[in-house]
Amino acid sequence: MANSAYWPALVNWLQIDPSVITRESAAAGRYLCATTDIAPSTVLFTIPARFLLNSRSLGSHYPNSAQLSAVQLMSLHLCLCKPLGGAPSRDSLFGPYIDSLPTEFDHHPWEPTSEPPSVVKAMQELRARYDEDLAAVRTYVQNNLQDRTSALNADIFKWAWLNVNTRGIYHRLKKNRSDPDNLTMCPILDFANHQPQGPTMSLRTTQAEKTNTAPIARLGDPITVLSPPIHVKAGDELFLTYGAHPNSKLYVEYGFCVHQECPEVDVQDIVEPMFVDDAKRRVLVDSGYWGDWKLDASPAVSYRLVVALSALVASQEEMPLWKDMITGEREMVSTANEAAWKQIVQMICRKVIERAEAALSSANADRRVEILWRDELCAAQECMRVVSLSGARRGADAEARVSRRRCSALTTNSVNMAVEPLLSTRTQRAFILTVTLQAIIVLTMVEVRVDFSSTSSYKTLPCYLALFAFAEIFELFMAFDALRLRNTIQLMGILPVFHMALIVFAAIQIKETKDALVSKSAAECAAHFDMIRCDGSGSLYESVQPFLIVVPCIIAAAWLAMMFFVKELYSEFGWAIFHVVGANPKMKKMYQWYQILLCLLKFDFFFFVAVTMQLLIVVLVRNSAEFGVTIAAIPVVLVLLALAVLAVQREIKWLMSIALVMMLAALSYFRKLFVSLGNPHPFNDHPVFKLVRIYEPSTASQYATTRASLTIFTIVAFLLLFSTFAVGLRCFADFDRGLREAKVNGGSYTPVPTKLELFGGN
Ligand SMILES: C[S@@+](CC[C@H](N)C(=O)[O-])C[C@H]1O[C@@H](n2cnc3c(N)ncnc32)[C@H](O)[C@@H]1O
Structure with missing residues (x-):
């Protein structure tokens, strides 16, 4: 029958009227598309079990069919x-x-041409599978279907086998979920092309799968296909995800390649010959870490490769530590061992880059092969970049320390919690030194050189200085904390955002201080000079002005230096995230939200204290009820923040719920305060605060600066708390999805399946 006529005959045979049809494209052959607008996750069609081509529907039509695997029987x-x-x-x-x-x-790729070595190997493995199936089917036919031996033509068998391999999907037919015979071909569904990401069609879970047993019905369960979880318009293509496969696998098994965000390279052909020591090879085989070694763009090196290379460079004395590493008892063998394997990774990357560049420079007729080489080049270049930033520079230091460390490393059983000990790299030390130095200089200037004791009536200035000192100490704490936790998000929060705000705040204070201090006109000062209220020679303002100007300059210079170090630290910490949660992109995303929440909670703390400080120093009347309420609120809020941290770290749902509700309450508190600050009228009857003094004409000028800064701080605190609440909800949704276990287990690196492994092929 002409191929174009298959569709009416097919739907007629199936006796269904699906809301889909096939179309054809030059790039991907036939594909499925919607014939009408379709609501999200709607049933598109159901294929009854008798129309599914598999070992159950065929078994009874072939004598001794149990002698064949599902692939062999279907291909036959x-x-x-x-x-x-x-x-x-x-x-x-x-x-x-x-x-x-x-x-x-x-x-379909069958004979290797100019593919990368790992792809050639995969093609050979596919051919071996095919040869084995062909041999098994030949034997079966000779023993059971003698009259059909002439029909078993090798070319036709290849056509049949490739149909099964490219169109077979997982379908529960056997007792055991991992039985390779849980395989079927499903009419109509098998026109769906692959899309690696985005909303795709899905299959309703079958009864057998739900009960985790073999299906009860003789032919098994039907297959019900659901539309993607979004609105689909008539004419839209309907995709499936065949699995989270790299291009090498898509190419070998299905004959196509797609654009990959994070390509990977299998480097077994380069690494295997490095194992000249048979004993180490055996150790890896016995522990299940032999082979399947990959470099990729993110996080750079597969854990299996880390394990293999650690063993390769480990001395005999270090092998017990290596065993502790693979059982999760320690993070790494030693700093020196890690530096050494990273150097080998760089060598591997160079080799991959060289051969990929050579392959790409010679004209390649097949676009798919070109994509395969580009993937290799991209993965190796990215891996090289990450590894050289994270390891090479400290490799030299580490090697110098190696002999000293080796003995102690061998005698200690302690678990290394971090990829590198805190402050062990030059970048980390330089970063913290910069933050510390600028904090010391600024604090010294603020606290020692600028004596405002004589201006105690002007609360604005001591308040500004106290805020500034607090901000510097907070920044120092945050910097240490970010390094300790390898928290790149926190680093980003400190630098471009917080430190920049400090510069602006310091710069604004030059004018604010002048406005607050210099209240007499030039004529008044000429008549009667007042050291505090006048400008010019001998005045207080003249003595503090140089410091007011120098402070923002120092902070700005520190900002430039810190920017440089943060860029380096970012790459260095990429490794740490990998060590904490492994390579799984979903897990990394969850970990990033988790880091954002922790960071926001710390900034909440700062802004809460800053607002409270301003209220207590300049706004509220001592001995008033509001003063007491504000003081009492401090421990409550600090406990709230601590509980929120605990809840998100341990994924305690009830505690997180309480923390989120309290955040909502705190948001309304800030909203009220903000409304109060924005209101030009006095607040004698404000329920929480009496901000009267700030607006009284007699004292208004003294508090002008504080009013502005208090308003800004209140807005920022409100926005931060709001973001904390929103991110808190996001993290709450991630509870019980494996992040806590990944953090606790640290080095288990078990990849979490992210996509349905739907289509056949191993
Ligand atoms: C299950 S079939 C899909 C229907 C197929 N296109 C057809 O013409 O019958 C799988 C085959 O479709 C093609 N294919 C699927 N997804 C593709 C994609 N994203 N790009 C290119 N080809 C694709 C490949 O040839 C693959 O072996």
Whole structure:
């Protein structure tokens, strides 16, 4: 039958009216698309079990079919029933379906041409699987179907086998979930092309899968296909995700490549020859870490490769430490060992880059092969960048320390919690030194050189200085904390945002201080000079002005230096995240939200204290009820913040719920305070605060600066708390999804499956 006529015959045979149809494109062959607008996750069609081509539906039609695997039996049936010479298939069981299959696989990669070595190896493995199946089917036919031996043509068998391999999907038919015979071909669904990300169709969980047993019905369960979880318009293509496969696998198993965000390279062909020591090879084989070693763009090196290379460079004495590492008892063998394997990784990267560049410079007729080489180049370049930033520079230091460390490393059983000990790299030390130095200089100037004791009536100035000193100490704490936790988000929060705000705040204070101090006109000062209220020679303002100007300059210079170090630290900490939660992109995303929340909670603390400080120093009347309420609020809020940290770290749902509700209450508190500050009228009857003094004409000028800064601080505190609440909800949604275990287990690195491994192929 002509291939274009398959569709009416197919739906007629299936006796369904699906809201989908097939179309054809030059790039991806036939594909499924919607015939009408479709609501999210709606049933598109159901294929009854008798129309599914698998070991159950075929088994009873072949004698001793248990001698064959599902792939072999399905391939045999297709081979015997292939439509020939333009006529329809003569198969009474699946004829209309077999007529809808592709007529040839000319473009499917079969003989290696100029693919990367790991792809060539995968192609050879696929061929070995094919040869084995062909041999098994030949034996079976000779023993059971003697009259059909001439029908077993190798070319036709290849066509049949490739159909099964590219169109077979997982379908529960056996007792054991991992039985390779849980495989079927499903009419209509098998027109769906692959899309690695984004909303795709899905299959309703079958009864057998729900009860985790073999299906009760003789032919198994039907397959119900659901539309993507979004609105689909008529004419839109409907995709499936075949699995989270790299291009090498898509190419070898399915014959196509797609754009990959995070390509990877299998480097077994480079690493294997490095193991000249048979004993180490055996250790890796016995522990299950032999092979499947990859470099990728993120996080750079697969954990299996880390384990293998650590063993490769470990001395005999270090092998017990290596064993502790793979059982999760320690993070790494030693700093020196890590530096050494990272150097080998760089060497591997160089080799991959060289060979990829050579392959890409020679014209390649096949676009797919070009993509495969580009993936290798991209993954190796990115890996090289990350590893050289994180390891090479400190490799030299580490090697110098190696002999000293080796003895102690061998005698200690302590678990290394971090990738590198705190402050062990030059970048970390330089970063913290910069923050500390600028804090010391600024604090010294603020506290020692600028004596405002004589201006105690002007509360604005001591308040500003107290705020500034607090901000410097807070920044120092945050910097240490970010390094300790390898928290890149916190680093970003400190630098471009917080430190920049400090510069602006310091710069504004030059004018604010002048406005607050110099209240007499030049004429008044000429008549009667007042050291505090006048400007000019001998005045207080003249003595503090140089410091007011120097402070923002120092902070700005420190900002530039810190920017440089943060860039380096960012790459260095990429490793740490990998060590904490592994390579899984979903897990990394969850970890990033978690880091953002912790960071926001710390900034909440700062802004809460800053607002409270200003209220207590300049606004509230001592001995008033409001003063007491504000003092009492301090421990409550600090406990709230601490509880929120605990709740998110341990994923305690009830505690997190309480923390979120309290955040909402605190938001309304800040909103009220903000409304009060924005109101030009006095607040004698404000329920919480009496901000009267700030607006009284007699004292208004003294508090002008504080009013502005208090308003800004209140807005920022409100926005921060609001963001904390929103991010808190996001993190709450991630509770019980494996992040806590990943953090606790640290070095287990078990990849969490992120996509349905739907289509066949191993
Ligand atoms: C299950 S079939 C899908 C229907 C198929 N296109 C057809 O013409 O019958 C799988 C095959 O579709 C093609 N394919 C699927 N997804 C693709 C994609 N994203 N890009 C290119 N080809 C794709 C490949 O040839 C693959 O082996």
